Amino acid sequence: xxxxxxxxxxxxxxxxxxxxxxxxxxxxxxxxxxxxxxxxxxxxxxxxxxxxxxxxxxxxxxxxxxxxxxxxxxxxxxxxxxxxxxxxxxxxxxxxxxxxxxxxxxxxxxxxxxxxxxxxxxxxxxxxxxxxxxxxxxxxxxxxxxxxxxxxxxxxxxxxxxxxxxxxxxxxxxxxxxxxxxxxxxxxxxxxxxxxxxxxxxxxxxxxxxxxxxxxxxxxxxxxxxxxxxxxxxxxxxxxxxxxxxxxxxxxxxxxxxxxxxxxxxxxxxxxxxxxxxxxxxxxxxxxxxxxxxxxxxxxxxxxxxxxxxxxxxxxxxxxxx
Amino acid sequence: xxxxxxxxxxxxxxxxxxxxxxxxxxxxxxxxxxxxxxxxxxxxxxxxxxxxxxxxxxxxxxxxxxxxxxxxxxxxxxxxxxxxxxxxxxxxxxxxxxxxxxxxxxxxxxxxxxxxxxxxxxxxxxxxxxxxxxxxxxxxxxxxxxxxxxxxxxxxxxxxxxxxxxxxxxxxxxxxxxxxxxxxxxxxxxxxxxxxxxxxxxxxxxxxxxxxxxxxxxxxxxxxxxxxxxxxxxxxxxxxxxxxxxxxxxxxxxxxxxxxxxxxxxxxxxxxxxxxxxxxxxxxxxxxxxxxxxxxxxxxxxxxxxxxxxxxxxxxxxxxxx
Numbered sequence: 001x002x003x004x005x006x007x008x009x010x011x012x013x014x015x016x017x018x019x020x021x022x023x024x025x026x027x028x029x030x031x032x033x034x035x036x037x038x039x040x041x042x043x044x045x046x047x048x049x050x051x052x053x054x055x056x057x058x059x060x061x062x063x064x065x066x067x068x069x070x071x072x073x074x075x076x077x078x079x080x081x082x083x084x085x086x087x088x089x090x091x092x093x094x095x096x097x098x099x100x101x102x103x104x105x106x107x108x109x110x111x112x113x114x115x116x117x118x119x120x121x122x123x124x125x126x127x128x129x130x131x132x133x134x135x136x137x138x139x140x141x142x143x144x145x146x147x148x149x150x151x152x153x154x155x156x157x158x159x160x161x162x163x164x165x166x167x168x169x170x171x172x173x174x175x176x177x178x179x180x181x182x183x184x185x186x187x188x189x190x191x192x193x194x195x196x197x198x199x200x201x202x203x204x205x206x207x208x209x210x211x212x213x214x215x216x217x218x219x220x221x222x223x224x225x226x227x228x229x230x231x232x233x234x235x236x237x238x239x240x241x242x243x244x245x246x247x248x249x250x251x252x253x254x255x256x257x258x259x260x261x262x263x264x265x266x267x268x269x270x271x272x273x274x275x276x277x278x279x280x281x282x283x284x285x286x287x288x289x290x291x292x293x294x295x296x297x298x299x300x301x302x303x304x305x306x307x308x309x310x311x312x313x314x315x316x317x318x319x320x321x322x
Numbered sequence: 323x324x325x326x327x328x329x330x331x332x333x334x335x336x337x338x339x340x341x342x343x344x345x346x347x348x349x350x351x352x353x354x355x356x357x358x359x360x361x362x363x364x365x366x367x368x369x370x371x372x373x374x375x376x377x378x379x380x381x382x383x384x385x386x387x388x389x390x391x392x393x394x395x396x397x398x399x400x401x402x403x404x405x406x407x408x409x410x411x412x413x414x415x416x417x418x419x420x421x422x423x424x425x426x427x428x429x430x431x432x433x434x435x436x437x438x439x440x441x442x443x444x445x446x447x448x449x450x451x452x453x454x455x456x457x458x459x460x461x462x463x464x465x466x467x468x469x470x471x472x473x474x475x476x477x478x479x480x481x482x483x484x485x486x487x488x489x490x491x492x493x494x495x496x497x498x499x500x501x502x503x504x505x506x507x508x509x510x511x512x513x514x515x516x517x518x519x520x521x522x523x524x525x526x527x528x529x530x531x532x533x534x535x536x537x538x539x540x541x542x543x544x545x546x547x548x549x550x551x552x553x554x555x556x557x558x559x560x561x562x563x564x565x566x567x568x569x570x571x572x573x574x575x576x577x578x579x580x581x582x583x584x585x586x587x588x589x590x591x592x593x594x595x596x597x598x599x600x601x602x603x604x605x606x607x608x609x610x611x612x613x614x615x616x617x618x619x620x621x622x623x624x625x626x627x628x629x630x631x632x633x634x635x636x637x638x639x640x641x642x643x644x
Binding site: 137146158159280281 | 447459463464471473474480494569570573598600
């Protein structure tokens with residue numbers, strides 16, 4: 001049966017009716033900024049009601065950034081969405097819409113989307129890493145989404161790679177996120193631009209703030225300074241990924257998010273570190289590749305997570321989902 | 323039904339008949355050194371036949387150090403046990419003994435032992451780390467042993483914690499194993515003994531080679547230099563454990579192996595790093611404690627792994643075991 005995935009983000013709320021095969025049958029979007037105060041729950045419920053119109057659906061899953069306790073369908077903490085913290089979203093939104101509602105971390109949902117319909121669709125063991133402002137992650141082992149005891153598992157961005165490294169948004173030093181996020185790319189671009197003022201990157205940095213997209217574009221045009229930024233970022237990402245490869249022995253590591261659009265400019269250094277630092281046979285098996293679904297991974301994964309094994313809709317943190 | 327666990331180690335082969343409740347009903351041991359060339363398979367089969375005498379058993383699991391492909395019951399590589407590499411042990415040993423035989427990595431088996439009968443017996447999510455010559459690991463999430471695609475998962479000792487750190491036995495730099503194993507403790511003890519020649523540790527180091535046990539004993543007696551060695555080791559272990567806590571959101575981290583006998587002298591610095599570096603709520607939930615089964619975790623875990631869900635004896639890498 002069809003299901004609804006809702007991607008509740010800091011910039012937009014996207015709700016989609018998705019077929020079991022992963023086809024988006026209907027979709028609505030609202031800019032989060034336009035939601036009046038205290039209307040977030042109502043807006044999400046409204047989006048569900050609107051997108052559902054005329055479709056039979058078996059369930060809804062909300063993909064939300066931050067800390068989720070999937071077992072009680074509650075958002076414990078979400079950086080820009082405090083309004084939906086610490087309420088039973090299954091009851092609040094389920095009650096208003098008449099469909100079963102579950103909640104999942106957005107990176108876990110995107111990981112599940114790639115696993116069901118994207119880069120990992122033919123395997124049983126997949127790691128998903130998303131490089132945005134931060135570094136998010138989701139892990140599927142033996143076909144099961146790794147949630148951990150409280151639904152906080154799969155938090156790949158805050159493993160320490162360099163205890164004396166740059167400070168991270170979380171307050172620690174040398175986290176993967178501090179070394180390989182979009183934010184880290186911008187910081188590194190400023191440093192490299194200073195060192196190579198005559199490069200295309202150096203010249204752009206004088207004009208305006210350099211964005212991650214700029215670095216990718218200049219690197220594609222052959223600017224050595226920009227290539228260096230991506231290579232160094234990929235190297236750190238690779239040190240982290242090598243550890244995950246040893247720990248999980250996955251078939252696929254799928255890298256998504258904005259910075260992944262640099263493709264092999266960032267992924268080739270990742271592969272190099274994995275060859276150096278991961279152990280056989282895990283390093284020989286694993287394929288490190290770009291995620292394939294783009295921003296749709298969230299709604300697609302959420303919809304698939306709303307659907308339980310054998311087409312049944314189930315709740316709870318250790319449900320085995322298909 | 324009873325099962326047999328066999329711990330096939332570099333120093334001894336221990337085979338035990340174990341009840342479903344984890345009671346050792348019969349046990350035999352052979353020193354590995356005493357096994358004549360080309361007689362290792364025969365010796366293991368003989369130990370099984372001998373220990374089984376008079377007991378009804380449903381299956382056997384061999385716990386072997388090194389790289390195991392559980393799906394084909396084959397040891398791909400084992401540092402000191404080349405004789406049993408790349409043969410179908412289920413067929414070779416199963417054929418000689420008339421019981422079903424499976425194979426598992428020794429750290430995975432020990433992890434499963436602690437999970438079923440020891441430090442993790444009341445939880446669903448447990449990480450096990452063993453500090454011996456190297457650092458071994460095993461992970462249980464959602465009640466399932468993490469084997470990964472080829473049975474090589476749970477390799478916790480070779481995550482990078484410091485890319486420019488000391489060289490590891492695996493050839494890389496700054497692995498957890500290079501920073502927190504028994505070998506690392508001995509190296510660090512030599513360094514600290516040089517820095518503090520007047521300490522008890524410094525004086526012992528002049529007389530003879532300092533062992534891990536010496537460091538623990540001197541630290542217990544209050545020697546500041548030895549306490550420092552354990553604290554620094556615990557700090558690095560804690561940096562690794564904090565990452566695992568973020569990734570797995572486990573209820574328990576059980577630390578076993580020789581060095582774990584230092585107890586809180588090594589575990590308190592681990593807890594401190596986890597408080598600093600792991601994220602809420604994972605860091606608040608997790609309990610970091612000493613493993614409780616000692617060296618018996620291997621045979622106990624192996625016997626439990628021979629036993630499938632609902633008392634059935636099943637083969638294969640993604641079997642769900644109870």
